[in-house]
Amino acid sequence: MHSVGQIIDAMIARYEKRAPLGAEGQAALRALPFEIRTYQAHNYMVREDERATSAKLLIDGLAYRHKVTVEGARQIVSLHIAGDFVDLEGCLLPRADHNVQVLTTCTVAQVPRDAVLDLVHSHGAVAHAMWIDTLIDASVYREWVVNVGRRDARQAMCHFLCEFGARLTAAGLADAHGYELPMTQEQLADTLGITPVHVNRVLRVLDDEGVVVRHKRFIEVKDWVRLRKVGGFSDSYLHLEQMVAA
């Protein structure tokens, strides 16, 4: 687990790479009134239609965003890992248009929206760097739409496992062997827009084929090449070079 200081340093280094912040910009970011908060597993960070009051930098744990249909069917629309600003748009839009919940107990460095807005109004480079965060978010969402809409369950599962693996690897949280994925069958189902029974069957088939094995909360990747091929995965849409410091 990275410390709060390490995550903030990493964020500043990442932003510096995108736009020269200058000593003043870096100092202003560091001086943001971060408040450290813990969210217990399964708690909500933000509820749909709530007034957004802060931006949350994820220090540790996993969080996800979702929406629920009138009939009560849930669609998970994104996942967030340590180092992500979970809801920068919370600073600009008055109302949350989705729910944010934590998968695991999460540590968060919360900044009041006014502090973020003051900073971006006075430091164009910081605004530029944060803007890129939201653009990358949007790119990942576009691919998510393709994944839920046009890939069959087997392809979509492989693509999702590749995406998550790539993001964790870039953040230093995964290796060639695999990674921790603390998601239930139901949460995986809601990520791919399929039923849990289908999730179970797809994972069983992928296990039989020697591609990937799910051990409760650990994804063991046996064949990254095949996982990428079946998922049709190419990491360019993740803009990973914008997500890691030089």
Add this chain to the structure above:
Amino acid sequence: MPRYYFHLYTDDLMRDGVGQQLAGLAAAGDVARRSVSEVIAEQISRGEKVDLGHRLEVEGDEGIVMVLEYRDLFTGPAV
């Protein structure tokens, strides 16, 4: 809310060790049909033949509460 487990009997048995919390038998039936329809649809899409003898068994607290055979979802002359 009661928990229901959805065990898929195809060429082998795929046990559901986790289950889903659902409002009741009617909801479990909806989930069963939706689950089977997805699995069957993908098989057909991938060019596999679907075995009408396969089934989904739904287990509740009292044991198996529903059996959904693939053939029950289709009508017309028997294959």
